[in-house]
Amino acid sequence: MSIEIKNVTKEYGLQKALNEVSFTVNKGEILGFLGPNGAGKSTLMKIITCYIPPTSGTVIVDGYDVREDSLEIRKKVGYLPEHNPLYLDMYVKEYLSFIAGIHKLSKKKEKVANVVELVGLELEQNKRIGELSKGYKQRVGLAQALIHDPNVLILDEPTSGLDPNQLADIREVIKKIGKEKTVMFSSHIMQEVEAICDRIVIINRGILLVDQDASQIMKTSSDRQIVKVEFDQQVSKSELKQIAGVNKVNQLEGNEWEITSLQPEDLRASISKFAGTKGILVLSLQKETQKLENIFKELTH
Numbered sequence: 467m468s469i470e471i472k473n474v475t476k477e478y479g480l481q482k483a484l485n486e487v488s489f490t491v492n493k494g495e496i497l498g499f500l501g502p503n504g505a506g507k508s509t510l511m512k513i514i515t516c517y518i519p520p521t522s523g524t525v526i527v528d529g530y531d532v533r534e535d536s537l538e539i540r541k542k543v544g545y546l547p548e549h550n551p552l553y554l555d556m557y558v559k560e561y562l563s564f565i566a567g568i569h570k571l572s573k574k575k576e577k578v579a580n581v582v583e584l585v586g587l588e589l590e591q592n593k594r595i596g597e598l599s600k601g602y603k604q605r606v607g608l609a610q611a612l613i614h615d616p617n618v619l620i621l622d623e624p625t626s627g628l629d630p631n632q633l634a635d636i637r638e639v640i641k642k643i644g645k646e647k648t649v650m651f652s653s654h655i656m657q658e659v660e661a662i663c664d665r666i667v668i669i670n671r672g673i674l675l676v677d678q679d680a681s682q683i684m685k686t687s688s689d690r691q692i693v694k695v696e697f698d699q700q701v702s703k704s705e706l707k708q709i710a711g712v713n714k715v716n717q718l719e720g721n722e723w724e725i726t727s728l729q730p731e732d733l734r735a736s737i738s739k740f741a742g743t744k745g746i747l748v749l750s751l752q753k754e755t756q757k758l759e760n761i762f763k764e765l766t767h
Contacts (some may be wrong), residue, residue: 468493468618468648469514474523476509476672483509485672486523491665493617496644498663498680499652502766506672507652508548511620514650515545528617528648541569544611548622548652552606554596558587561595562609569614581609586635600627608636612643619643621651625658637662656759666758670766683761692754693733696722698747705744709736721749 469491476484484506491497501507512518513525516536525532528542553561559578566574582591585605590598595606604627611619624640625633633655640662643649653659659666659680666683668676676683699721706715711729718724727733734751741748 468528469650470524470526471510471514472524472526474510474513474520474525476506476513476518477521482672484513484520484669487669487672487674488523489667489674489677491648491650493648494645495664496640496649496651496662498659498666499650499669500659500666500762501652501669504671505669505766507669508622509672510669511545511547511622511650511652515543515620516540541614542617544614544616544619546604546607546611546621546624548626550604550607552595552603555594557594558582558591558598558606561606562613565610566613571614577613581613584612585609585639586632601629601632604628605632605636608639616647618648619650621649623653624651625653625655633658656762660758668762668765675765680758683758691727691729691733692760693725693727693737694718694722694750694752694754695725695737696720696749696751697741698749701744701746706740709733709740711736 471490472488474484474487475482487506487510499507499511509518513520513532514527516532516539519533527539530538532539556564559582562578562581563574566577571577582588585608587602587605587609590602595603598606604624608621608624611621621640625636628636637658640649640651644662663680666676666678666680667674701721701723703715703717706712706723706725709725711727711731711733712725713728714726716724725733725737734753737751738748
């Protein structure tokens with residue numbers, strides 16, 4: 467395994483940013499690291515990349531301990547922080563050549579050209595970084611994280627500020643990289659996590675809540691049904707709760723309702739039958755697909 471996190475705690479005074487967090491990330495795996503703001507995601511990423519030490523616990527990256535071998539780890543890890551620090555007065559190629567020099571890479575021009583092509587910066591490579599849009603600045607940050615061909619890639623909100631076309635491009639880059647390297651990235655864009663990740667870890671208030679394969683999380687949650695229905699006339703909440711299998715009822719707007727069931731039987735049939743016995747019309751009836759966003763909200767609220 468490329469990243470091994472054991473009982474990691476990080477304290478700031480009396481506050482625990484991380485509380486006994488443990489999980490592993492394997493080579494060739496893309497891990498989605500999720501949590502609300504303030505959950506401890508960036509703190510753990512900074513520990514993994516040796517920017518800050520843990521208060522207690524152990525972190526092993528590519529065989530090296532963060533407390534004892536920080537310089538070796540920095541050689542093997544590519545890191546894109548949440549607040550992407552760039553030298554705005556430097557040109558894109560100049561900056562990437564500078565980063566290549568820090569890593570003491572041979573064939574710098576070749577390495578710069580390769581990474582520029584990989585992240586789609588060909589048209590922007592001769593511009594000052596300060597002249598770039600936020601999305602292209604993010605690409606420059608991704609390029610500096612990749613230029614030394616690291617074994618482990620840590621990306622904190624890598625798709626922040628990207629337009630839909632850029633999102634698709636960077637998604638493909640991350641998926642391609644993930645076949646050979648260990649990739650751990652955080653994001654608040656759940657569609658990106660669903661599309662890219664092999665595994666998902668969710669933390670909240672420094673505590674690990676979920677560590678599962680992405681497909682398993684979605685399968686586990688599939689028993690819960692959410693149906694949105696709109697009637698042509700007013701219906702009471704108490705009447706809807708009497709429908710077989712109904713677990714929860716929320717009124718949305720007017721005669722529109724959101725109805726939840728934990729039963730395997732299709733709730734739409736029961737709702738249609740209810741409407742027929744009451745002599746009312748169903749104007750719309752839609753079964754909502756259970757999404758990672760819903761699961762995330764339930765776990766972290």
